[in-house]
Amino acid sequence: MRVALIIPPETHSIESSVPKGLESGKGVYPKLGLLYVAAHLEHATGTSPTVIDCPAERLDHDGLARRVAELRPDLVGLTTLTFNLIDCWKAVRTIKRLVPGTKVCIGGQHVTLYPDETLDLEGVDFVVHGEGERTFTWLVEALGRGDGAAALRKIPGLGFRLDGERFLNPVQDKVDDLDILPMPARHLVDLGRYDHVAAQGERLATMQTSRGCPAKCLFCDIRMTKFRKRSADNVIAELKHLVDQGIDDFFFVDDTITIDRSRLIEICDTIKRSGLKIHFKISARVDTVKPYLLDALAEAGCYRIHYGVETASPRLLKYLQKQTTPEKVSQAFQWTRDAGIGTFAYCMIGIPTETREEMFNTVDFAISLDPDYAQFSICTPYPKTALYESMLGMGIITDDYWRAFARNPTEDFRVRFWNRDFTEEELRDLQSECHRRFYSRLGYIARQARQLRSWHDLRQKVGLGAKILLRQLNR
Ligand code: B12
Numbered sequence: 404m405r406v407a408l409i410i411p412p413e414t415h416s417i418e419s420s421v422p423k424g425l426e427s428g429k430g431v432y433p434k435l436g437l438l439y440v441a442a443h444l445e446h447a448t449g450t451s452p453t454v455i456d457c458p459a460e461r462l463d464h465d466g467l468a469r470r471v472a473e474l475r476p477d478l479v480g481l482t483t484l485t486f487n488l489i490d491c492w493k494a495v496r497t498i499k500r501l502v503p504g505t506k507v508c509i510g511g512q513h514v515t516l517y518p519d520e521t522l523d524l525e526g527v528d529f530v531v532h533g534e535g536e537r538t539f540t541w542l543v544e545a546l547g548r549g550d551g552a553a554a555l556r557k558i559p560g561l562g563f564r565l566d567g568e569r570f571l572n573p574v575q576d577k578v579d580d581l582d583i584l585p586m587p588a589r590h591l592v593d594l595g596r597y598d599h600v601a602a603q604g605e606r607l608a609t610m611q612t613s614r615g616c617p618a619k620c621l622f623c624d625i626r627m628t629k630f631r632k633r634s635a636d637n638v639i640a641e642l643k644h645l646v647d648q649g650i651d652d653f654f655f656v657d658d659t660i661t662i663d664r665s666r667l668i669e670i671c672d673t674i675k676r677s678g679l680k681i682h683f684k685i686s687a688r689v690d691t692v693k694p695y696l697l698d699a700l701a702e703a704g705c706y707r708i709h710y711g712v713e714t715a716s717p718r719l720l721k722y723l724q725k726q727t728t729p730e731k732v733s734q735a736f737q738w739t740r741d742a743g744i745g746t747f748a749y750c751m752i753g754i755p756t757e758t759r760e761e762m763f764n765t766v767d768f769a770i771s772l773d774p775d776y777a778q779f780s781i782c783t784p785y786p787k788t789a790l791y792e793s794m795l796g797m798g799i800i801t802d803d804y805w806r807a808f809a810r811n812p813t814e815d816f817r818v819r820f821w822n823r824d825f826t827e828e829e830l831r832d833l834q835s836e837c838h839r840r841f842y843s844r845l846g847y848i849a850r851q852a853r854q855l856r857s858w859h860d861l862r863q864k865v866g867l868g869a870k871i872l873l874r875q876l877n878r
Pocket residue numbers: 413416419420421426432433434435436437439440479480481482483484485486487508509510511512513515516531533534535536539611615623624625656657658780785786
């Protein structure tokens with residue numbers, strides 16, 4: 404069976420809480436989800452799928468159409484976030500028009516949130532909701548055997564339409580011991596095509612050492628999920644494998660890799676002992692780091708930690724169920740700086756009931772933390788998050804617009820902000836002003852200039868910097 408796994412073009416991604424100008428200027432990461440699915444399929448069946456990563460290969464929809472017409476796959480698997488659903492569905496209809504016999508399956512975070520709605524989209528034959536490794540392999544094996552509805556109904560996490568009937572099987576249990584999963588099939592993509600404006604090394608890769616986050620942040624749809632992990636040895640084996648291929652810069656995409664400090668210490672000590680010379684960045688909660696852990700991270704090659712700061716207002720931190728305080732945030736940033744590790748501050752403005760003064764307090768607070776970078780997102784109730792569902796429940800949001808979008812993803816869709824005191828335009832202007840205040844400081848620009856690594860680095864940063872300073876982030 405000829406299987407193709409596709410990351411659709413991102414030419415129609417809906418604008419999120421971060422201006423397109425900021426999002427698009429950053430670079431492209433390898434999509435791990437699809438590479439995990441590919442690896443499991445290869446290991447279980449020996450079938451090597453063709454992976455087409457349109458953003459990395461700079462393929463638009465016409466380019467994708469040409470590739471699919473050449474390949475004529477029997478089954479295509481596409482990955483999508485809610486933000487890329489328009490492109491994903493556009494790709495589905497292109498594939499069905501060019502190769503009508505091809506079966507189409509969609510998976511990814513969006514499908515896990517809206518499996519029914521995705522299955523009902525024209526051209527979709529199969530959906531996989533939840534973790535896709537095992538389900539997609541079972542689907543390929545079943546199609547290979549020519550199984551019918553009865554057999555397909557036994558595959559957990561699968562949704563399908565067959566002979567006019569439609570079924571959505573219950574989601575399967577999550578893999579508890581992540582060590583059993585084969586490492587992502589990166590050999591199916593060209594790792595040389597990935598880079599990032601804030602990278603430290605020459606060749607970049609994303610890696611995942613754990614899944615899930617027990618925290619309760621209201622705006623996140625991963626909240627309150629069990630933390631599952633890989634062993635230190637399993638992680639090191641993958642690191643060594645990638646270092647052998649010349650990768651020296653790693654983005655650990657774990658939601659909160661610092662939940663289990665002793666395991667992370669073990670990973671850092673093993674990296675040091677093994678003599679691996681790598682750079683890596685992680686995401687962490689301010690209440691999960693300690694000086695001893697930060698020292699171990701620094702010695703192992705950690706050059707930046709991305710922290711969720713959100714706001715300087717204790718009242719709004721409570722509203723967002725962040726379970727942190729400005730004091731804890733300042734402490735964590737101080738400790739991180741003392742360990743010689745850079746920082747990235749994720750901040751949020753336009754939180755319901757937040758005042759203009761509180762927003763600019765957050766900018767001043769971010770400046771006081773002295774991070775390498777700061778991002779000021781506009782608080783956006785994302786699909787199926789507790790923030791969105793609670794506002795629906797309280798009747799603040801009267802129409803379930805994310806579900807309507809999932810049912811019919813059209814280009815005129817706009818994310819909505821819910822601070823009643825400001826219009827969308829006012830919030831976007833405030834967002835530009837926050838970025839301008841943070842990034843236009845002469846001391847900051849001088850520091851960034853001292854850290855430039857190459858002409859490419861200069862071009863990328865000046866390009867992004869100009870957009871910020873000239874308030875052209877929304878263009
Ligand atoms: C790394 C990351 C990024 C990176 C890279 C993006 C990427 N897609 O890799 C960057 C920084 C670019 C990014 C940007 C954004 N992100 Co982000 N990101 C993540 C993060 C932390 C890890 C993604 C990852 O690699 N996961 C690990 C893999 C293994 O999991 P997975 O992708 O879900 O794949 C599994 C299943 O979904 C399934 N599967 C996936 N694809 C397929 C395909 C097939 C065919 C099948 C069968 C199965 C399948 O099987 C996989 C293995 O089990 C996730 C949180 C998370 N824990 O997933 C948020 C997350 C995906 N991001 C999110 C958001 C909101 C954004 C932004 C909009 C943020 C913003 N700016 O406002 C932008 C959107 C950019 C865009 N247009 O794509 C949300 C998406 C929610 C949604 N409804 O879609 C998430 C879930 C975070 C959250 N807590 O809500 N992000």
